[in-house]
Amino acid sequence: MLGIKDAVTATTLVALGTSLPDTFASKIAAEQDTTADNAVGSITGCNSVNVFLGLGLPWLVAAIYWRIKGQQFRVDSGDLAHSVSLFTVLSLVCIAVLTARRLIPCLGRGELGGPPVQKIATGALLFGLWISYVVLSSVHSH
Structure with missing residues (x-):
C-alpha cells in the first residue's frame, strides 16, 4: 500500500517487531546481573533463534511441500x-x-x-x- 520494497520492510518493520521483545528481555537480564554477559548472551541467543527458526523452519516446510508436489523449490537470492x-x-x-x-x-x-x-x-x-x-x-x- 505504501510502495515500500519487501527488503526494506524486512530489514526494518519485521526485524524490529521480532527483536524488540528480546531487547526488553535483555534489558531485564542486564538489570538483574552484575555483568552484561547474560544480557549480551540473551540478545544474541534470541536473535539466533529468530533467524535460524524464523528462516529455517518455513524454508524446510516449503522445501518439503514443493518436493511432495514434484516441483523444485527455488528462491532467488x-x-x-x-x-x-x-x-x-x-x-x-x-x-x-x-x-x-x-x-x-x-x-x-x-x-x-x-x-x-x-x-x-x-x-x-x-x-x-x-x-x-x-x-x-x-x-x-x-
Whole structure:
C-alpha cells in the first residue's frame, strides 16, 4: 500500500517487531546481573533463534511441500549477499566496541552502563550502527 520494497520492510518493520521483545528481555537480564554477559548472551541467543527458526523452519516446510508436489523449490537470492556482508561488518564493529568498553578503563570497564558520557555515547553509536544498516540496505535494494 505504501510502495515500500519487501527488503526494506524486512530489514526494518519485521526485524524490529521480532527483536524488540528480546531487547526488553535483555534489558531485564542486564538489570538483574552484575555483568552484561547474560544480557549480551540473551540478545544474541534470541536473535539466533529468530533467524535460524524464523528462516529455517518455513524454508524446510516449503522445501518439503514443493518436493511432495514434484516441483523444485527455488528462491532467488536477491540482496542477501550484500545484506549479510553489511551485517557482518557492522557486527564486528559492535563486538569491537563491546570489547573496548570492557578492556579500556576510560570507557567504563564494562559493556553496558558505566559513566553517563560513555554510556550515552555507546548507545548512540550502537543505534547509529542499526540506522546505518537500515539505510545502506534500503539504498542498495532500490
